[in-house]
Amino acid sequence: xxxxxxxxxxxxxxxxxxxxxxxxxxxxxxxxxxxxxxxxxxxxxxxxxxxxxxxxxxxxxxxxxxxxxxxxxxxxxxxxxxxxxxxxxxxxxxxxxxxxxxxxxxxxxxxxxxxxxxxxxxxxxxxxxxxxxxxxxxxxxxxxxxxxxxxxxxxxxxxxxxxxxxxxxxxxxxxxxxxxxxxxxxxxxxxxxxxxxxxxxxxxxxxxxxxxxxxxxxxxxxxxxxxxxxxxxxxxxxxxxxxxxxxxxxxxxxxxxxxxxxxxxxxxxxxxxxxxxxxxxxxxxxxxxxxxx
Numbered sequence: 001x002x003x004x005x006x007x008x009x010x011x012x013x014x015x016x017x018x019x020x021x022x023x024x025x026x027x028x029x030x031x032x033x034x035x036x037x038x039x040x041x042x043x044x045x046x047x048x049x050x051x052x053x054x055x056x057x058x059x060x061x062x063x064x065x066x067x068x069x070x071x072x073x074x075x076x077x078x079x080x081x082x083x084x085x086x087x088x089x090x091x092x093x094x095x096x097x098x099x100x101x102x103x104x105x106x107x108x109x110x111x112x113x114x115x116x117x118x119x120x121x122x123x124x125x126x127x128x129x130x131x132x133x134x135x136x137x138x139x140x141x142x143x144x145x146x147x148x149x150x151x152x153x154x155x156x157x158x159x160x161x162x163x164x165x166x167x168x169x170x171x172x173x174x175x176x177x178x179x180x181x182x183x184x185x186x187x188x189x190x191x192x193x194x195x196x197x198x199x200x201x202x203x204x205x206x207x208x209x210x211x212x213x214x215x216x217x218x219x220x221x222x223x224x225x226x227x228x229x230x231x232x233x234x235x236x237x238x239x240x241x242x243x244x245x246x247x248x249x250x251x252x253x254x255x256x257x258x259x260x261x262x263x264x265x266x267x268x269x270x271x272x273x274x275x276x277x278x279x280x281x282x283x284x285x286x287x288x289x290x291x292x293x
Contacts (some may be wrong), residue, residue: 001223004214006119009065015072018027018091029041029042029043030041030042030139031045031059032052032059032131033052033055033057034052035052035055035057036052036055036057036138037053038052038053038054038069040052040053040118040145045059046065046084047239048270049056049061049269049270049272050065050269051070051222051269051270052136052157056093056227056268057226057228058205058206058226058228058229058268058269060133060167060206062108062132063110063114063115063130063131063132064115065129066118066130066165067115067117067128069273070119070121070126070128070130070165070272070276071119071120071121071126071165072119072121072122072123072129074118075120076117076118076119076120076128077117077118077119078115078116078117078150079116079118079147079150079151080116080146080147080150081103081156083111083112083140083143083146083147084111084112084143085101085111085112085143086141087101087174088175088178089174089175089176089178091174091175091176093174097162097175100136100174101136104134104135104136104285105135108132108135108250109113110132110135111143112135112141112143113131113132113133113135113136113138113139113140113141113144113168114130114131114147114148115129115130115132115133115235116128116129116130116147116148116150116151117151118154118158118160118233120287120288121273121276121277121280122273122274122276122277122280123287124161124261124277124280124281124285124286124287125158125160125161125282125285125287125288125289126154126160126161126162126163126276126285126287127151127152127158127160127161127163128151128155128162128163128164129147129148129151129160129162129163129164129165129167130164130165131144131164131165131166131167131168131212133166133167133168133169133207136172136210136272137168137169138167138168138169138180139168139170139171139173139179140168140170140171140172140182140183140211141167141172141174141175141178141179141182141211142175142178142179142181143180144172144182145179145181145183145185145186146182146185147184148186148189148216149182149185149189149224151185152186152189152190152192152193153189153192154222155193155198156189156192156193156196156198159196159198159286161199161200161280161285162193162198162199162200162228163200163201163202163203163276164200164202164203164214164216164217165202165203165205166203166204166206166208166213166216166217167203167205167206167208168200168207168208168209168210168212168213169207169210169213170209170210170211170212170213170260171183171210171212172235178287179211180211181278182215183210183211183214183215183216186214186216187215187216187219188214190199194221198212199280199283199285200219200220200221201220201221201222201223201224201276201279202216202219202220202223202224203224203225203226203267203272204217204220204223204224204225204226204227204229204231204254204263205225205226205229206226206228206230207229207230207231208229208230208231208232209231209232209233209235210233213231213232214233217231218262220264221260222264222265222279223263223264224263224264224265224266224268225254225257225258225263225265225266225267225268226254226266226268227254227255227268227269228253228254228255229253229254230252231252231253231254231257231262231263232252236251236252242262254266
């Protein structure tokens with residue numbers, strides 16, 4: 001049998017039905033859910049707060065999308081936008097820290113990994129910080145710590161409730177001890193906010209880990225979380241190797257932490273704004289005009 005005959009025989013056994021082209025994610029019009037495989041228009045996905053309509057998977061969103069979901073339209077006023085990180089330790093691993101900063105700034109359009117400001121939710125005033133995982137994994141450096149601390153102090157001075165949306169791998173190793181200092185600095189500011197009898201709520205999103213979990217993410221009056229968010233301090237493998245035992249499959253998920261008392265309630269993203277408005281009203285927060293200081 002010749003090679004041509006072999007290919008001819010192969011074609012006989014193949015279906016000659018209509019060929020359909022799979023939608024390509026690369027064209028920017030489609031998105032495929034990593035959990036259930038559902039392919040949808042990106043426009044439809046965003047209209048549903050980037051939550052899969054098939055399985056409820058919460059796709060990762062950036063800080064600007066998050067603010068748009070939380071704040072009343074046109075109400076967000078950014079604070080301390082000019083703060084920009086430096087490289088005090090001239091840190092270098094495989095690449096210089098300064099180069100990593102420039103690369104993240106160019107890719108995200110942000111100066112660092114958090115956006116802070118004042119806004120309204122259903123007309124109620126709120127101080128809001130949103131961490132952005134796109135910027136070096138949402139790691140907490142000195143600028144992230146300083147912006148959050150200044151926001152907490154602003155909220156205390158204006159007697160405003162506070163929401164911090166956490167999305168972080170933890171402390172930024174390129175800043176060493178300067179990064180770890182932010183944990184205590186933010187925690188101290190939150191204690192003064194608490195002493196003023198003001199409401200603080202962290203929202204734990206996927207992932208919230210490391211030094212962020214070990215500090216302000218767990219200091220809330222009400223600790224909120226998104227469904228199936230990864231929340232923890234050390235990684236799963238580190239814990240298993242240290243304890244020499246197998247951990248449950250759902251260990252470090254929002255649902256596991258809620259069952260064990262570390263998370264107060266899990267709020268689907270599509271219900272976030274209405275849930276926040278209800279909580280703010282429940283705690284006696286009133287409509288307030290936000291003006292720049």
